[in-house]
Each structure stands twice: as C-alpha cells, then as structure tokens.
Amino acid sequence: MMDPMIILALIVLVVVALIGERFRRTGRRAEWLRREGMPEELRTAKLVASEQHYRCQKPVALSGTPDQVYRLPEGALVVVDTKRRPRAQVYDADIAQLSIYRVLLAAQKAFRGQPLAAYGYVRLVTPEGVVYRRVELWDTARVVVLHRRYWALRDGRDTPTGAEMAGLCRWCGHRERCGLAR
C-alpha cells in the first residue's frame, strides 16, 4: 500500500504542473497577440472559421476559402485575408478578394441572419512584422458585375485589359507572350 503522503505529494505535483502549463499557455497567447499587432476588436472576437472552404450559387456561383472569419462581440462577422508582401501595401485585388468572401459568407446557411461587417482586414506579413489594414468592402452588386466580367472574358465575349501597374508585369510568367506587358 502506498504511503498517503506520497499520493498527496503526487497530486500536488500534478496540480502545480497543470497550473504552470495554464500560465505558460496564457503567456504564449499574450506573446502571439503582441507579435500579431491585431486590432482590439479582433483580439476580443471569436474565431468562427479558419481556412474553411465555402461555395454558393446565389447571387452568383462563387467558391473560396476565406483565411479567417471572426465574430465580433456585438455579433457582426469580419473576414481577414493574409498577404505576404515586402511592404505593407493593400491593392484593389485584396479588396475584391475580401468582398467576394463577404458575398460568399452571406449566402451560407451557417451564417444566416448574422450581420456581415461592411469592412474587412488585410493581414500583411512584411519583413518588419505583421500589420492589419482595415478596408471598406465592395457591395454585392459590384461583386456581381466583376463575376459577369469574368465570364465574359472566359467565354471570349470581351477583350481583356492589361495590368495597371508595370510592377505586376515584371513578376508575370506570361510576359513574353502577353502583348500588353508594360
């Protein structure tokens, strides 16, 4: 039969280890939040989806995987999209991407009746650290127009335009055959 004192000592050791682990975890979380530089409203928000794939048929057929979706304490859903960039710069395509995700989420049964914020965040990972940029999103009508344009280009009913910024052409693998490269 084991000495009751030894059993007590073991229980105390386990409890201390569990408390220590809890503190360590809290410390790691605080350190992660500090490094992330996350906006206050996202710190207190609940993560409701991460890298989850969604599809919808209405208002138009869309499909995509939003990086993260948060529910703010007041109930609105906010989408976050990560980009790895040399500079903390947001482009129109980032706003288009977040707006598409917003329309996609609005069509999901799981989020029915839940308000979607009219803005989102681009999480920019740069050599200097992580920066969150809040951006105002396009409305559904504008996403539908983009979708129509996409199919018009795919079906050859419209002529594509080239990149607005010459920098994009430098990174493009089609530069030689493009004809519109700058």
Added chain:
Amino acid sequence: MTDLAQLARCEQQMVLDRQFGKQRPPARERLARAGEAEHRRHDRLARQYQGQGRGRARDARCFVASAVYGESAWQTDVLRDWRDRVLMRLWFGRVLISLYYRLSPTGVRWLAPRPRVTAAVRSILDGLVARVVRSDKREKS
C-alpha cells in the same frame, strides 16, 4: 487569390493562365510557397489561441492542381475538399494520397516549363472537377 479577384490585378493574366496554365517565374514561385506556409502557420496559431483549438489545420497541399489552377483557385479547393471528404476516409485513398505527395513535387517541376502538357493535364483535371461538383450536387439534392 481566386481567379475572380485576379481580374482586379490583370485581366490578361487571368485569360493567359486559363490558356497556358499558371506560369510563374521561380522567384514568384518561392514567394507563393512561403505565402502558403504562412497561411498554414497562422491557421494553426489562430485556432490554438482564438477558438477552434481542437481543429487540425487544413492540409493545403495539392501540388498538381495548385500548379495548374493556382493554389487558391476554386478548382483546387474542390479537389482538396474531395481529398478530405472522400479519399481520406478510405485506406487505399490514404495510400494514394501519400504516394501522390511523394511523387507530385517532381511532376510539378517537370510540368512548369511545358505549357502544352500543363494544358492537357488541366483538361483531365477539369473533367475530374466537373464529376466531383456533379456528385456533390446529387448528394445535396
């Protein structure tokens, strides 16, 4: 980035991507891979510290589809989804996936400078994607 959002960057690139497959210079390819790694890392940490701690990060690998369509194209997502929902449940599916992960990086390197072969692979994958989408619709209806 989805094909649709790509339009806001360059329409011509989207059209040429569809015609010849995604053609990225090696430096851009490296950046894209680093971006995917960052997504996986952040997915894991966000789940761990902000809610879905028990959920495993989704495996974003799908080498051939990523090379043909792009890593965040809807077709790649459909195939990832099919891998997770259907193949992962079957023992031979898991064996197939592990074989695929071993062999496909070499295949992708071989495909990269061959746009015609990439286009042929794309048409085969288009057929598979269409079948998966059709069977999903049947299941839902």
